[in-house]
Amino acid sequence: MDVSSSALAREESVPEKSSFLYRGMRLPFLLIVICFAAWGLAGNLTDPLVSVFGSVFSMSALQASLVQFAYYGAYFALAVPAAWINSHLGYKGGVLIGLLLAATGGILFLPASQMMTYSMFLVALFTLAAGLSILETSANPYVMAMGPRHNATRRLNFAQSFNPVGSNLGVLLAAIFILPNVNPATAEQRASLTQEALAEMQSAELQAVMGPYLTLALVYVVIAIAIAMVRVPRYEPLLADRKRDGNMQPGSRLGRLVRNRRYAFGVVAQFFNVAAQTCTWTFTIHYVIQTLGVSDSVAGYWLQASLLVFLVSRFVMVGVMGRVDPRKLMTWMCVIGVVLSLVAVLSGNLLGAVAVVSLSACISLLFPTIYGISLEGLGQDTKYGAAGLVMAIVGGALMPLVQGWVIDITSARISYVVVALCFAVIAAFGVYVQKHPRVGEASDGDLA
Numbered sequence: 001m002d003v004s005s006s007a008l009a010r011e012e013s014v015p016e017k018s019s020f021l022y023r024g025m026r027l028p029f030l031l032i033v034i035c036f037a038a039w040g041l042a043g044n045l046t047d048p049l050v051s052v053f054g055s056v057f058s059m060s061a062l063q064a065s066l067v068q069f070a071y072y073g074a075y076f077a078l079a080v081p082a083a084w085i086n087s088h089l090g091y092k093g094g095v096l097i098g099l100l101l102a103a104t105g106g107i108l109f110l111p112a113s114q115m116m117t118y119s120m121f122l123v124a125l126f127t128l129a130a131g132l133s134i135l136e137t138s139a140n141p142y143v144m145a146m147g148p149r150h151n152a153t154r155r156l157n158f159a160q161s162f163n164p165v166g167s168n169l170g171v172l173l174a175a176i177f178i179l180p181n182v183n184p185a186t187a188e189q190r191a192s193l194t195q196e197a198l199a200e201m202q203s204a205e206l207q208a209v210m211g212p213y214l215t216l217a218l219v220y221v222v223i224a225i226a227i228a229m230v231r232v233p234r235y236e237p238l239l240a241d242r243k244r245d246g247n248m249q250p251g252s253r254l255g256r257l258v259r260n261r262r263y264a265f266g267v268v269a270q271f272f273n274v275a276a277q278t279c280t281w282t283f284t285i286h287y288v289i290q291t292l293g294v295s296d297s298v299a300g301y302w303l304q305a306s307l308l309v310f311l312v313s314r315f316v317m318v319g320v321m322g323r324v325d326p327r328k329l330m331t332w333m334c335v336i337g338v339v340l341s342l343v344a345v346l347s348g349n350l351l352g353a354v355a356v357v358s359l360s361a362c363i364s365l366l367f368p369t370i371y372g373i374s375l376e377g378l379g380q381d382t383k384y385g386a387a388g389l390v391m392a393i394v395g396g397a398l399m400p401l402v403q404g405w406v407i408d409i410t411s412a413r414i415s416y417v418v419v420a421l422c423f424a425v426i427a428a429f430g431v432y433v434q435k436h437p438r439v440g441e442a443s444d445g446d447l448a
Contacts, residue, residue: 020155021147024233028092029146031227033159035095035139038216038223039132040166041173042102044307045212046071046125048174048285048300055296056205057118058187061286065404068278070122072397074129075136075390082137083387091145092232094138099224102131106217113210116202124213131220137390140371141382153326153372157318160368164311171307173212175300181208182296253381262433263385266374269429270392273366275399276337276422279415280359281306282400286412287356291348302353306360313364321365330369331430334423337362341420348413359419366426373433395422 021029054064086094105128112120143159144152183201190198257263284306288299320329343355371389378385406415
């Protein structure tokens with residue numbers, strides 16, 4: 001960095017502290033908020049694919065759950081590389097790379113639909129999610145660093161409120177363009193077909209899967225171009241580490257993060273949060289079909305209702321946080337989540353289906369609240385701390401396998417015991433952070 005640019009960075013590193021955003025950050029913030037909606041769309045467009053692939057390829061719930069394993073496994077695998085990208089290229093560079101890699105994954109659905117093999121769809125999903133892992137690892141701390149530290153968690157909750165907007169759109173697209181095109185033939189009926197007839201049926205079903213993902217790829221490219229063209233002020237918290245002033249903290253970065261009990265417990269809580277969210281939404285269709293005896297397309301609208309509850313609740317929770325301690329709110333919503341999960345297990349009727357849909361209200365505030373609380377005070381370790389919290393999304397890859405196994409040996413109704421256990425762990429984190437509040441106040445640089 002030359003002298004003039006260094007002076008500029010110092011000049012812009014101490015912006016106004018009373019505002020919601022730093023000066024000149026309004027348009028960049030708006031574009032990143034669009035990213036929150038865009039990756040929510042992909043995530044919940046993917047949830048119904050467990051049921052779709054289970055029907056198309058005549059697989060068990062456990063086998064079909066590999067969809068979520070590939071999707072969230074990619075989040076785990078790419079989180080640390082994303083932190084390295086952010087450290088060397090800054091948050092904006094990470095966002096751009098994530099968007100373009102995600103677009104590549106969407107494009108891979110074209111050859112996957114032509115090859116008609118489950119494994120190729122898993123490759124496409126892994127590539128898509130790899131890009132979204134980089135995007136999310138970059139965008140969350142990027143939003144927190146776009147303004148003063150004292151309102152960083154509120155700013156992240158606001159940005160995250162638009163994630164369910166995309167989530168609802170994703171479920172709606174699946175309900176309109178994918179689920180109605182899945183042939184209701186059972187595995188036995190498919191087995192009785194000739195190879196030619198079965199291939200023709202599968203081709204029509206998989207073509208329906210391809211379309212929304214190709215459109216999604218185009219959307220990601222357009223967003224990336226817009227972000228690339230927008231100038232971002234050179235505030236120090238937004239710069240790559242190599243362009244920033246300041247001394248490195250002593251010791252191992254990993255060691256510092258592991259020894260930080262608040263952060264470490266936060267990673268565990270995030271694991272079970274994403275697990276609860278993914279399990280709830282992935283198997284909503286299974287639960288509704290088994291308990292109410294409706295078709296795939298009708299069950300898809302129950303999932304849509306879950307996402308609408310999530311959307312409304314996310315904005316409601318942001319408002320409630322202005323009056324209630326987020327730690328207490330998080331704890332009580334998790335306790336309610338345990339109760340609703342047990343209602344779903346014990347009832348197995350319309351009441352149980354309503355309880356499953358209502359779980360989305362409990363989930364709505366968890367991700368940004370756990371994220372913001374866990375990153376407080378990490379300073380120079382924030383970028384890699386953010387990666388650890390995104391790696392915790394692997395809970396969405398592992399726990400659906402557990403719930404799918406429970407479904408295979410019992411029923412969708414009994415499987416919601418898994419969700420109840422997830423909420424119990426997050427409630428324990430809420431109790432912990434209330435009993436062990438963060439000591440001291442961090443500076444704005446602590447979000448860098």
